[in-house]
Amino acid sequence: MQVNSPEKPLLEIIFETDRLVxxxxxxxxxxxxSPIAGNADEFALQLLRDQLGRRVYPxxxxxxxxxxxxxxxxSKSSHAAMHHLIANQQIEKTxxxxxxxxxxxxxxxxxxxxxxTAKVQEAVTNYRTCxxxxxxxxxxxxxxxxxxxxxxxxxxxxxHQIRRHLSHINHPIIGDRPYGxxxxxxxxxxxxxxxxxxxxASRLSFSDPESGIRNTITASFPHEFMRMLxxxxxxNQCERHNDTGLE
Numbered sequence: 043m044q045v046n047s048p049e050k051p052l053l054e055i056i057f058e059t060d061r062l063v064x065x066x067x068x069x070x071x072x073x074x075x076s077p078i079a080g081n082a083d084e085f086a087l088q089l090l091r092d093q094l095g096r097r098v099y100p101x102x103x104x105x106x107x108x109x110x111x112x113x114x115x116x117s118k119s120s121h122a123a124m125h126h127l128i129a130n131q132q133i134e135k136t137x138x139x140x141x142x143x144x145x146x147x148x149x150x151x152x153x154x155x156x157x158x159t160a161k162v163q164e165a166v167t168n169y170r171t172c173x174x175x176x177x178x179x180x181x182x183x184x185x186x187x188x189x190x191x192x193x194x195x196x197x198x199x200x201x202h203q204i205r206r207h208l209s210h211i212n213h214p215i216i217g218d219r220p221y222g223x224x225x226x227x228x229x230x231x232x233x234x235x236x237x238x239x240x241x242x243a244s245r246l247s248f249s250d251p252e253s254g255i256r257n258t259i260t261a262s263f264p265h266e267f268m269r270m271l272x273x274x275x276x277x278n279q280c281e282r283h284n285d286t287g288l289e
Contacts, residue, residue, distance in 0.1 A: 052093060053065045053066075053067075053086065053089055053090055053093055054066040055093075056111070056259060056260070056261055057113075057257070057259040059250075060116070061115065061116055061117065061120040061250075061252070062101075062113060062114065062115055062116065062120060062124070063090070063094070063098065063113075063114050063116060064111055064112060064113045064114070064246065064259045064261075065086065065090060065111075065112050065114075066109070066110065066111065066112075066261040066262065066264075067086055067104055067108075067109055067110060067111075067112040067243075067261075068109055068264060069106075069107055069108065069109040069238045069239065069264060069266070070106060070107065070238075071084060071085070071086050071089075071106065072084075072085045072086065072106050073085065073086050073087060073100055073103050073104060073106075073112065074086070074087040074088075074100065086100075086112060087100060087114075090114060096116065097116075098114040098115070098116060099114060099115040099116075099117075099118065099120075099121040100112070100113075100114055101113040101114060101115055101121065101124045101125070101128070102128065102133075102135075102199075104243055105202065105205075105241075107217075107218070107238070107239040107241070108137075108239065108241045108242070108243060109241075109242045109243065109261070109263075109264045109267070110137070110242045110243025110244055110261040111135075111243045111244070111245065111246040111259050111260070111261040112243070113246055113259070123251040123252070124248075124251065126251065127248055127249075127251060128199075131197070132248060132249065133246065133247070133248040134195065134245075134246070134247040134248070135195065135196060135199075135243065135245070135246055136193060136194065136195050136243075136244050136245040136246075136247075137193075137194040137195075137196075137204060137241060137242060137243050137244060138172075138191065138192065138193055138194070138241075138242050138244050138263070138267075139191075139192045139194060139204065139208065139215045139240055139241045139242070140189055140190070140191055140192075140215070140216045140240035140267075140270055140271075140274070141189065141190050141192060141208055141213040141214060141215050141216065141240075142188075142189060142212075142213055142214055142216065142223055142226050143188050143189070143190065143212070143213050144171075144174050144188050144190055145169070145171045145174075145190040145192060145211075145213050146171065147170065147171050148168070148169065148170040148171065149168070149169055149211070150166065150167075150168050151166065151167045151168075151169075151207045151208075151210065151211060152165075152166050153165060153207060153210055155200045155201075155203060155206055155207075157200065157201060158201065163198075163200055164198060165198050165200045165203050165206075165207065166196070166197035166198050167194060167195075167196045167197070167198075167203060167204055167207040167208075168194070168195045168196070168197065169192045169193060169194040169195070170192070170193050171190050171191070171192055172190075172191045172192065172193050172276075172279060173190065173191040173274070173276045173279055174188065174189070174190050174191075175188070175189050175190075175191075175274035175275055175276065176188050176189075177189070177273075177274070179229070179233060181225075181226070181229060182225070187229070189216070189274060190213065191271070191274070191276055191279060192208075193244075202221065204241065205218050205221045205222075205241065206221055208221075209221040209222065214226070215239060215240055215241050216230055216236070216239070216240040216270070217230060217236060217237065217238050217239040217240050218239050218240075218241070219239075222239075234269075234270075234273065236266060236269075236270065238264075238266045238267075240266075240267060240270060242261070242263055242264065242267050243261060244260065244261060244263075245258060245259065245260050245261070246258070246259045247259075
């Protein structure tokens with residue numbers, strides 16, 4: 043069995059069976075090697091493989107900047123079974139994001155998006171507003187700054203879908219580049235030394251294709267996300283999610 047090198051960080055395993063394993067991915071960590079990120083030398087796939095001493099197969103993807111639940115299969119057959127669930131929209135993903143402005147109580151964003159080959163595809167994102175905050179920090183022509191915490195459930199899985207959809211409705215995610223607001227990102231960097239994107243994959247729910255057991259995997263918020271929740275006065279949301287899952 044391959045032993046994890048002392049120099050390599052241990053990934054936080056939050057769910058494990060004989061067929062599947064999930065980690066709480068840290069922001070900035072790539073899922074696997076990519077030619078568009080040549081500056082990276084650590085990848086979740088390789089780190090988890092070395093940590094477990096066996097091959098693993100990513101069931102889905104998360105953006106490099108996004109933290110949270112990342113699920114792997116431990117065999118090719120389990121990988122195929124989970125992809126069947128994805129193809130039939132039988133895996134529910136829930137995210138949380140801190141965005142600019144006051145959002146409606148809830149909204150369904152139905153806005154097609156072009157993929158990397160310029161093909162336009164259906165894309166649907168649902169969200170509800172968990173909390174709103176107004177900070178006594180001037181921004182532009184306004185004497186205060188307003189923000190919202192969203193719980194987001196996408197119906198489709200297009201590239202950067204949540205980030206692009208929230209930018210489309212003029213409520214971009216704090217810390218997002220290139221879809222976010224550069225002035226807001228600069229404000230957070232200068233005022234609160236925040237450089238991370240405030241998007242977190244909080245939960246993954248699915249019925250095991252072999253046992254039929256319903257699994258709900260919850261990933262606690264990373265440090266910087268919690269720091270911003272506290273800044274906004276949303277400590278109770280942080281505690282509720284990290285203890286039992288934000289409802």
